[in-house]
Amino acid sequence: MKLGVFLSVLILLGGIEIFAQGGKKKIFVVAGSSHDKAWTNDIIAGELENAVVASGKFTLLSRSAMDTIIKEQKLAQSDLANPASAAQIGRILTADYALIGKCLNAEVKNASVNVPFAGTVTKVKLNATVQMQLIKVETSEVIDSAEYTDKAEKTASNFGSSGTPGAEDFRAMMKKFAKQFVDKLSLSIPIEALVVLIKGSEVAIDAGSEASVRPGMEFEVYSEGEPIRNAAGEILAYDRTVHARIRVARVEPKIAWCSIVQTFNENGQPDAVPSPARIKRDQSVRQVGVSSK
Numbered sequence: 001m002k003l004g005v006f007l008s009v010l011i012l013l014g015g016i017e018i019f020a021q022g023g024k025k026k027i028f029v030v031a032g033s034s035h036d037k038a039w040t041n042d043i044i045a046g047e048l049e050n051a052v053v054a055s056g057k058f059t060l061l062s063r064s065a066m067d068t069i070i071k072e073q074k075l076a077q078s079d080l081a082n083p084a085s086a087a088q089i090g091r092i093l094t095a096d097y098a099l100i101g102k103c104l105n106a107e108v109k110n111a112s113v114n115v116p117f118a119g120t121v122t123k124v125k126l127n128a129t130v131q132m133q134l135i136k137v138e139t140s141e142v143i144d145s146a147e148y149t150d151k152a153e154k155t156a157s158n159f160g161s162s163g164t165p166g167a168e169d170f171r172a173m174m175k176k177f178a179k180q181f182v183d184k185l186s187l188s189i190p191i192e193a194l195v196v197l198i199k200g201s202e203v204a205i206d207a208g209s210e211a212s213v214r215p216g217m218e219f220e221v222y223s224e225g226e227p228i229r230n231a232a233g234e235i236l237a238y239d240r241t242v243h244a245r246i247r248v249a250r251v252e253p254k255i256a257w258c259s260i261v262q263t264f265n266e267n268g269q270p271d272a273v274p275s276p277a278r279i280k281r282d283q284s285v286r287q288v289g290v291s292s293k
Contacts, residue, residue: 024212025096025189027052028061030089032080033103043171044101044130044178051178052099057185057212061093069093083135083142090137097143097189098135101178104147105129108166126152126166128173132181134188144188148177190287195221196255198279203246203258205285213256217248219285221278242268243278246285 029052031044045063052060069089070080079085086098107127128151134144152169193207203221207213225239246258263271263278271278 024057024059024210026061026094027058027097027099028066028090028093028095029063029099029101030066030080030086031101031103032082037103037106039167040103040106040130040170040174043167043174044103047171047174047178048099048101048132048182050175051182054179055182055185055212057182057189058097061095065093083133083140086135087137087140090135095137098137100133100135101174102131102133103128104131105149106166106170124154124166126169128166128170130174130177132177134185144181144184146181146184148173148180150176191217191219192287193219193256193285195279195281195283195285198276198281201260201274201276202249203244203260203276203279204255205246205258206255208252208254208256210253213248213251214290215248215251216290217256217287218261218289219246219248219258220244220288221246221283221285223283241266243280243283244274245288246279 029045029048031041031048033040033044049060049063052058066089069092073088073092075085075089080089081100081102083098083100086100090096090098105128109125109127110123127149129147129149131145131147133142135141136143150173152166152173154169191207191211191213193205193211193213195203196206197204205213205219220242221244222240222242225241227235228237228239229235242264244263245261247261248256249259250257260274260276260279263274263276265271265278
């Protein structure tokens with residue numbers, strides 16, 4: 001089936017969003033653990049999706065659209081842990097990023113323990129390790145990767161009735177892992193915008209709540225000069241000049257108003273007193289952190 005026709009079918013089925021809501025980056029989640037750990041896949045995918053939605057930073061593409069593509073491309077579930085395969089799916093979905101979760105270890109052991117006044121009881125121990133990776137679909141580049149490890153121990157009767165020993169504790173671990181990793185993505189995928197107005201000591205940028213900008217976020221105001229090349233002529237970076245650091249004070253749907261934290265002279269030295277004149281309309285801004293104040 002041709003790609004254009006295939007996408008049209010998906011749109012008619014309501015399984016894919018072509019445009020991100022409010023300018024947010026589009027992301028989809030896949031879980032691709034090995035066969036013996038396949039029981040963890042739904043837990044990993046579900047908790048990662050919950051964390052992505054809770055963050056408010058992305059437009060989450062539906063799992064049903066992804067499943068349709070997996071069948072169309074004849075991919076195995078285990079293939080999804082491969083960044084190249086995830087990027088292949090992402091290009092068809094017109095996603096910006098793929099978030100991959102993979103269970104590296106989910107070892108469940110039983111041990112008999114003598115407990116005073118209770119006799120012998122069976123303890124069930126779970127040791128789990130999960131790897132998560134953020135993939136840029138356009139380039140298949142791994143932007144961020146992390147492993148999380150935890151363990152749990154309960155009596156056999158307290159592991160719940162899920163049918164899989166350790167599944168409920170694995171879900172609790174995964175909920176924690178997913179939140180920690182998605183929270184990291186705030187800087188792995190920094191918000192970028194432009195200065196649109198300088199009004200006294202306030203600076204307006206063209207990204208607001210619809211782009212997940214929040215009060216307290218801090219941005220670097222900069223301009224890029226000549227490219228820096230190696231001997232082969234490859235562009236390694238650009239000569240960037242930082243003009244200021246600004247902090248979001250209040251947010252509207254499409255713009256954010258920022259206070260000036262610090263400005264810098266031509267040599268990169270901080271001004272004794274912040275100077276709004278250092279900041280010009282259409283200069284670039286890039287998220288660099290979140291203030292603790």
